[in-house]
Amino acid sequence: MNDAVWKGSGKGIRYAIIGAGMSGILAGIKLIARGETNFTIFEKGNDLGGTWRDNRYPGLTCDTPAHAYSYSFALNPQWSAYYATGPEIHAYFRTVATDRGVLPYIRYGSEVVSCNFDESAGTWAIGLADGGTCEADVVFAASGVLHHPNVPALPGLDSFGGKAFHSARWADSAVLDGTRVGVIGCGSTGIQIVNALSSRSARVVHFQRSPQWIMPVPQFDYTSEQKADFAKDPAKIEAIRRDPVYWENIYRFTDGVTDFNSPQIAQIEEICRQNLENSVKDPELREKLRPNYRAACKRLIYSWEYYECVQRPAVFVETGGIERIEPEGVRMKDGTLHELDVLVLATGFKADQFIRPATVTGRGGRQLDDFWAVRPTAHYAVSLPGFPNFFMLNGPTGPVGNFPLIDIAEMQWEYLTQLLAPVRQGEARTVEPTQDAFEAYEARRIEAAKRTIFGSGCSSWYLDKTGIPATWPWSYQAFVEAMAAPRLDEFHFAS
Numbered sequence: 001m002n003d004a005v006w007k008g009s010g011k012g013i014r015y016a017i018i019g020a021g022m023s024g025i026l027a028g029i030k031l032i033a034r035g036e037t038n039f040t041i042f043e044k045g046n047d048l049g050g051t052w053r054d055n056r057y058p059g060l061t062c063d064t065p066a067h068a069y070s071y072s073f074a075l076n077p078q079w080s081a082y083y084a085t086g087p088e089i090h091a092y093f094r095t096v097a098t099d100r101g102v103l104p105y106i107r108y109g110s111e112v113v114s115c116n117f118d119e120s121a122g123t124w125a126i127g128l129a130d131g132g133t134c135e136a137d138v139v140f141a142a143s144g145v146l147h148h149p150n151v152p153a154l155p156g157l158d159s160f161g162g163k164a165f166h167s168a169r170w171a172d173s174a175v176l177d178g179t180r181v182g183v184i185g186c187g188s189t190g191i192q193i194v195n196a197l198s199s200r201s202a203r204v205v206h207f208q209r210s211p212q213w214i215m216p217v218p219q220f221d222y223t224s225e226q227k228a229d230f231a232k233d234p235a236k237i238e239a240i241r242r243d244p245v246y247w248e249n250i251y252r253f254t255d256g257v258t259d260f261n262s263p264q265i266a267q268i269e270e271i272c273r274q275n276l277e278n279s280v281k282d283p284e285l286r287e288k289l290r291p292n293y294r295a296a297c298k299r300l301i302y303s304w305e306y307y308e309c310v311q312r313p314a315v316f317v318e319t320g321g322i323e324r325i326e327p328e329g330v331r332m333k334d335g336t337l338h339e340l341d342v343l344v345l346a347t348g349f350k351a352d353q354f355i356r357p358a359t360v361t362g363r364g365g366r367q368l369d370d371f372w373a374v375r376p377t378a379h380y381a382v383s384l385p386g387f388p389n390f391f392m393l394n395g396p397t398g399p400v401g402n403f404p405l406i407d408i409a410e411m412q413w414e415y416l417t418q419l420l421a422p423v424r425q426g427e428a429r430t431v432e433p434t435q436d437a438f439e440a441y442e443a444r445r446i447e448a449a450k451r452t453i454f455g456s457g458c459s460s461w462y463l464d465k466t467g468i469p470a471t472w473p474w475s476y477q478a479f480v481e482a483m484a485a486p487r488l489d490e491f492h493f494a495s
């Protein structure tokens with residue numbers, strides 16, 4: 001049943017990779033590099049790039065420096081600036097996937113709707129939305145975290161006379177220059193959109209439910225001489241990737257977040273507070289923009305320009321509650337009507353979905369949806385008891401923060417390579433963590449998560465539905481060490 005949909009060739013283990021974003025492309029590159037070409041990447045869209053394909057909003061920038069947000073084995077001397085734009089990053093992934101021979105293995109328009117484990121065969125049956133099916137020995141779910149838009153149930157939304165859309169479903173036909181644009185939401189997305197429109201649109205109303213702490217960061221373009229230097233001497237790129245000041249910031253953040261009373265968090269808070277005090281002149285606006293929760297509780301906004309942009313004459317920060325959407329615009333609870341031509345819902349994502357709504361049925365009929373009834377989780381963020389040979393890249397309980405998820409995926413890949421060695425060598429057919437090992441991990445994780453800054457009393461996409469952070473609660477270094485080698489005694493190998 002493989003023939004119709006399978007792209008892979010050759011003999012050996014059949015790998016199904018779900019998603020052609022950053023992690024799925026990584027998996028493809030790594031398999032090809034070691035001569036394993038019996039794999040298919042199932043991609044529901046018609047292009048690769050994951051979040052960098054879906055998000056096309058004006059101002060889209062990665063909040064991790066470009067040279068750090070690159071595969072370690074595919075450095076890019078051509079990055080135009082310290083922080084790169086979305087289109088540039090999307091193009092980078094396309095180039096790397098093309099150069100490394102991944103494209104022939106991607107099956108586009110192929111939404112995986114089911115993965116069923118066949119216990120007697122020890123294989124996975126993959127079902128696609130178009131009715132296609134195939135069999136695989138190992139599944140890598142690289143389906144991303146932030147890809148199901150959260151569209152709020154705002155009364156009257158359908159009645160809006162202009163264009164209204166979610167930030168990840170950008171309407172290219174929307175006219176932004178010289179028009180009146182409303183932006184709901186103050187996460188990284190809403191802030192970047194407001195920055196971009198502040199000098200283009202006639203009026204930008206930023207509907208702010210919770211203000212954000214803003215971490216000031218530098219931004220600058222690379223000159224053509226610098227790019228030529230990078231191309232000649234990759235050590236110069238490595239020097240940026242390993243820049244001690246950059247890593248000091250990452251460690252300050254990742255060590256600090258593990259304890260909301262840490263001195264590092266106090267330091268981060270002070271930098272952000274000073275940024276607010278020094279950058280926003282109007283006392284009324286300054287107070288509107290002052291958060292009432294701890295810095296880094298929500299994902300920190302890294303921006304070199306937000307405070308400048310928000311003070312431009314076109315921008316108005318609306319802190320009142322939204323009553324409803326009307327054909328002319330947004331009606332506030334106090335009766336004010338903001339007349340608008342375009343309404344952008346920068347309202348985030350359903351971050352607890354991961355591979356769902358696909359159904360995943362493991363050993364003994366275990367349903368992933370049931371297993372994740374309280375919260376999505378996984379043993380060390382990659383594997384699940386009862387789901388043999390089913391692994392996640394950038395899955396639940398992985399590290400989160402302003403550092404490159406590419407590094408996280410690369411570490412997870414090396415860990416999985418070691419874990420799967422007995423399967424590749426034919427010594428075992430399947431591997432999965434034991435229930436006991438998973439439960440012990442999860443109990444420790446939850447206890448630690450409650451002490452992290454993410455659980456210090458704010459709303460964010462980091463929290464599960466019980467209010468506990470669904471994140472890696474230990475330091476970055478602890479993750480590096482955990483991924484250095486799987487504890488094989490925590491796994492069950494079956495032949």
Ligand code: NA7
Pocket residue numbers: 146152153184185186187188189190207208209210299346347348349459460461
């Ligand atoms: P986020 O960070 O989840 O932000 C969503 C924003 O939308 C946030 O300010 C929310 O306010 C706001 N929101 C959500 N629903 C509503 C309603 N109903 N009314 C008003 N405001 C609302 O998503 P982003 O897309 O900005 O960023 C996601 C990640 O992408 C980011 O962390 C980076 O990793 C890249 P709230 O704070 O809940 O009061």
